Amino acid sequence: GAGVSQTPSNKVTEKGKYVELRCDPISGHTALYWYRQSLGQGPEFLIYFQGTGAADDSGLPNDRFFAVRPEGSVSTLKIQRTERGDSAVYLCASSAGQGVIETQYFGPGTRLLVL
Amino acid sequence: AQTVTQSQPEMSVQEAETVTLSCTYDTSESDYYLFWYKQPPSRQMILVIRQEAYKQQNATENRFSVNFQKAAKSFSLKISDSQLGDAAMYFCAYRNTLENTPLVFGKGTRLSVIA
Structure with missing residues (x-):
């Protein structure tokens, strides 16, 4: 595609539920990153993929979070088991x-609200 | 660990005027990369400008330029001839020189442009 796309744009769920967020990168891009941006903060790194493998998952906050490619x-x-803090x-x-100086192109993000 | 600090939560500028956004960072590395990203209400992070630490010359991109002071670990963004479309959140980010490593972001500065 022309750019990075993410679905859904917004997701509302209840505490304790399971959610999946999708990212479709730019065609041909081998590196993919997930970041989390809490209100009033800058994005924080979660996980990085090179190809199919997770090259660095040091940013995942706990074992409730998992990503695949x-x-x-x-x-x-x-x-x-989503929590309000998610x-x-x-x-x-x-x-x-x-x-080394490759540019990271961002998608529009998914806003997750856990009630 | 590297940290990025943006001490101005909010800034405003008159249309056609010049504004400078501040950023300081902390690292023990001698070579690294610095970035300014713009995040409009659409949430999509857009790269504004980048600087390689080994380059003494300050980067410029049209109306956007940086003042990179390596010894002071300072990396400010100057926006000249401000336009209404410049209104957004601006994030300063750091990356080390290893290939495909994540960005470390500051908390951002919200820029308003007054017509």
Whole structure:
């Protein structure tokens, strides 16, 4: 596609429910990042994929969070047993993965609200 | 760990005037990259300008320029001839030189442009 897309744009769920957030990166981009942006804060890193594998998941806050990228393109961020503190905008970014100074291109994010 | 500080939660500027947004960072590395991203209400992060730490010359992109002071660990953004479309959140971000590493963001500065 022309840019990074994320679905859904907004998601409202109840505490304790399971949610999946989808990211469709720019075609051909091998590197994919997930960030979380809480209200009034800058984005914080969650996880990074190079191809199909999670190269760095050090930013995931706990084991309720999990992400996959089975075919090296679309990625899904999965949150189990959601808590009110999970409410945030979840941003996805992709880059060509070649060269050190590669630019990360961001999607519009998914706003998650846990009631 | 690297940190990025933006000490101005909000700034305003008259249309056609110039405004400077401040950013300081902390790192023990000698080589790294610095970025300014713009986030309009659409939530999509847009790269405004970037600077490689090994370059002494300040980066410029049309109306946007930076004042990079490596010894002071300061990286301010100057917007000249401000336009209504410049109104947005602006985030300063740091990245080390390893390939495909995540960005570290500040908390952002909300810029308003007054007609």
